[in-house]
Amino acid sequence: MKKKVTLKQIAKELDVSISTVSKSLRNSLEIGEETRLKVQAFAKFYHYKPNNIALSLKNRKTKTIGIIIPEIVHYFFSTVINGIEHVANENGYSVIICLSDDSFDKEVLNMEMLANGSIDGFIMSLSKETQFKGDFHHITEVINQGMPVVMFDRVTNDILCDKVIINDELAAYEAVQNLIDKGRKKIALVTTVDYVSVGKFRTDGYTKALIDNGLHFDENLIIKIENVDNCEITIAQLLQEKAFDAVFAVNELFAVTIIKIAHKMGIKVPEDLAVIAFTDGIISKYSTPTITTVSQNGAEMGAVAAKILIERLEAEDEESEEELEEIYKTVVIETHLIERESTL
Amino acid sequence: MKKKVTLKQIAKELDVSISTVSKSLRNSLEIGEETRLKVQAFAKFYHYKPNNIALSLKNRKTKTIGIIIPEIVHYFFSTVINGIEHVANENGYSVIICLSDDSFDKEVLNMEMLANGSIDGFIMSLSKETQFKGDFHHITEVINQGMPVVMFDRVTNDILCDKVIINDELAAYEAVQNLIDKGRKKIALVTTVDYVSVGKFRTDGYTKALIDNGLHFDENLIIKIENVDNCEITIAQLLQEKAFDAVFAVNELFAVTIIKIAHKMGIKVPEDLAVIAFTDGIISKYSTPTITTVSQNGAEMGAVAAKILIERLEAEDEESEEELEEIYKTVVIETHLIERESTL
Numbered sequence: 001m002k003k004k005v006t007l008k009q010i011a012k013e014l015d016v017s018i019s020t021v022s023k024s025l026r027n028s029l030e031i032g033e034e035t036r037l038k039v040q041a042f043a044k045f046y047h048y049k050p051n052n053i054a055l056s057l058k059n060r061k062t063k064t065i066g067i068i069i070p071e072i073v074h075y076f077f078s079t080v081i082n083g084i085e086h087v088a089n090e091n092g093y094s095v096i097i098c099l100s101d102d103s104f105d106k107e108v109l110n111m112e113m114l115a116n117g118s119i120d121g122f123i124m125s126l127s128k129e130t131q132f133k134g135d136f137h138h139i140t141e142v143i144n145q146g147m148p149v150v151m152f153d154r155v156t157n158d159i160l161c162d163k164v165i166i167n168d169e170l171a172a173y174e175a176v177q178n179l180i181d182k183g184r185k186k187i188a189l190v191t192t193v194d195y196v197s198v199g200k201f202r203t204d205g206y207t208k209a210l211i212d213n214g215l216h217f218d219e220n221l222i223i224k225i226e227n228v229d230n231c232e233i234t235i236a237q238l239l240q241e242k243a244f245d246a247v248f249a250v251n252e253l254f255a256v257t258i259i260k261i262a263h264k265m266g267i268k269v270p271e272d273l274a275v276i277a278f279t280d281g282i283i284s285k286y287s288t289p290t291i292t293t294v295s296q297n298g299a300e301m302g303a304v305a306a307k308i309l310i311e312r313l314e315a316e317d318e319e320s321e322e323e324l325e326e327i328y329k330t331v332v333i334e335t336h337l338i339e340r341e342s343t344l
Numbered sequence: 345m346k347k348k349v350t351l352k353q354i355a356k357e358l359d360v361s362i363s364t365v366s367k368s369l370r371n372s373l374e375i376g377e378e379t380r381l382k383v384q385a386f387a388k389f390y391h392y393k394p395n396n397i398a399l400s401l402k403n404r405k406t407k408t409i410g411i412i413i414p415e416i417v418h419y420f421f422s423t424v425i426n427g428i429e430h431v432a433n434e435n436g437y438s439v440i441i442c443l444s445d446d447s448f449d450k451e452v453l454n455m456e457m458l459a460n461g462s463i464d465g466f467i468m469s470l471s472k473e474t475q476f477k478g479d480f481h482h483i484t485e486v487i488n489q490g491m492p493v494v495m496f497d498r499v500t501n502d503i504l505c506d507k508v509i510i511n512d513e514l515a516a517y518e519a520v521q522n523l524i525d526k527g528r529k530k531i532a533l534v535t536t537v538d539y540v541s542v543g544k545f546r547t548d549g550y551t552k553a554l555i556d557n558g559l560h561f562d563e564n565l566i567i568k569i570e571n572v573d574n575c576e577i578t579i580a581q582l583l584q585e586k587a588f589d590a591v592f593a594v595n596e597l598f599a600v601t602i603i604k605i606a607h608k609m610g611i612k613v614p615e616d617l618a619v620i621a622f623t624d625g626i627i628s629k630y631s632t633p634t635i636t637t638v639s640q641n642g643a644e645m646g647a648v649a650a651k652i653l654i655e656r657l658e659a660e661d662e663e664s665e666e667e668l669e670e671i672y673k674t675v676v677i678e679t680h681l682i683e684r685e686s687t688l
Contacts, residue, residue, distance in 0.1 A: 006407065085443060096441070260632070286597075
């Protein structure tokens with residue numbers, strides 16, 4: 001018996017991208033005719049079976065939710081998963097998790113695999129590469145086939161679906177305002193080089209808070225870190241010049257690293273340098289001093305996403321989906337500041 | 345169309361455990377005749393379909409590996425998953441993750457769900473409740489149906505399958521020996537109250553190291569912590585009495601908590617108190633002082649587990665499985681001490 005051929009194998013065989021194969025099979029005019037026909041012929045020869053969920057979805061409930069997240073070594077995503085699991089289990093659903101590893105291809109392949117009858121709907125956060133490429137056809141496809149998708153945290157305006165987010169700009173604004181209220185005047189932003197959606201919003205919030213308070217916006221105080229294991233010299237140099245008295249870091253790893261460098265240099269936290277980090281993780285709670293953070297309420301984010309998805313799935317059961325269709329929600333989860341020793 | 349009934353629904357309907365339903369359906373004599381027949385009649389009425397992997401396995405490859413782990417907010421398990429993903433992807437396999445949440449029922453349900461055609465084989469670490477109950481029938485069932493299982497870290501001697509472990513006793517022995525070599529004489533063991541397999545082995549290693557070095561074994565120096573958020577008074581009391589000059593903690597959360605309490609009391613780490621923790625996680629790397637740890641090499645553990653599973657799956661393809669069958673491997677991954685500031 002011939003083995004089932006996958007998108008990936010077709011892509012490899014014809015030396016084209018997975019995205020090209022996927023689009024060719026849906027006869028997308030984005031792909032040149034020659035390639036399109038070649039892919040289609042190859043798929044036919046090998047009896048490639050695309051997902052055909054729409055046909056069977058109504059009668060085949062798996063009572064399983066599929067989660068796709070960029071990475072697992074990340075406290076925020078762990079708390080979101082816990083929130084999803086809790087609500088899912090209460091409602092008799094199981095949960096399957098796949099990692100995109102911040103890769104577009106892995107995200108496409110994982111969605112294809114799960115959509116093939118293993119699950120009833122998706123809860124997902126986009127990979128960095130997907131956001132960078134702006135290619136969301138795999139998600140459109142799944143939604144068009146009648147499978148609901150709820151996006152959280154890293155979402156896109158290009159897809160119409162339910163979304164659960166926080167107001168990253170407002171959260172950043174409030175964190176910086178907190179530093180200003182405590183008398184800090186030179187506040188640095190420590191952020192990543194890549195620009196996933198949330199990174200941009202946090203920078204906007206930082207900038208707005210400075211301007212609203214009549215503080216000077218100094219571009220040199222925006223520090224972009226490429227590799228956290230390799231930033232000591234840059235940070236130390238900036239600290240040496242006493243260029244700032246407070247730091248707003250977009251993640252706790254950056255915050256704890258700065259605190260350690262400051263400690264070595266004899267700069268006291270919080271006296272000489274106040275620190276606030278985005279994401280309330282395990283490091284902030286156990287570092288010395290403990291770190292004031294913006295909590296993203298990951299567990300609530302997950303719980304709300306699961307509730308929305310299950311509601312949609314059960315509405316389909318009652319065949320009242322016409323009413324729900326196209327009325328997508330975007331729920332904004334409130335963030336809050338957890339004050340600890342790094343700003344007292 | 346009648347919806348597919350699940351093990352869980354049958355269990356709920358008849359008010360028996362999932363394990364009872366599962367065993368009744370396999371006609372196990374462990375279950376009384378009345379219950380057994382009742383479950384079977386109910387399952388028949390609702391057209392319950394048990395897994396029937398063996399029949400279809402040879403021809404239907406999903407090229408997907410199923411992972412079942414107890415929890416996700418745990419750095420060790422994250423690194424194991426990264427190790428599995430890496431080897432799986434290299435070999436063209438996808439990975440699906442399910443959490444047992446340390447619950448026996450969830451482990452059984454997740455295995456049932458995944459074994460139902462979604463994956464080719466399992467990599468798993470047992471839930472605490474499963475270890476405590478000693479009920480492994482769900483694993484036996486999957487193996488008997490011809491689906492390979494590789495266990496890692498939390499394993500059991502009651503199941504014959506491939507296993508990837510570390511030598512927890514030896515690792516604990518070496519950590520305690522390291523403290524003794526540095527002149528420490530009163531070494532406390534800080535451990536959990538529950539006794540999952542690995543906890544017992546680590547205690548054995550601790551005890552053996554003391555005895556081999558002619559040190560007095562004092563039962564009062566074995567501190568069992570039920571809730572890490574609630575142990576401050578106990579620890580502080582023991583530290584007050586200066587009952588020990590070193591600590592071997594079975595996880596880094598215990599270690600960092602002790603360091604924090606010691607710091608508040610003016611006890612210097614490492615001068616007055618040396619600390620070594622099991623599990624090299626993110627806390628140890630970023631705490632002040634950084635913590636010396638026993639690395640469990642999670643990534644390597646995962647990589648080896650994936651290699652073994654894929655080897656077995658591909659051997660099945662070549663229909664040479666008679667040769668491999670029943671020759672199960674247990675691979676012991678080497679641990680090593682990462683020396684940091686808490687013991688210098």
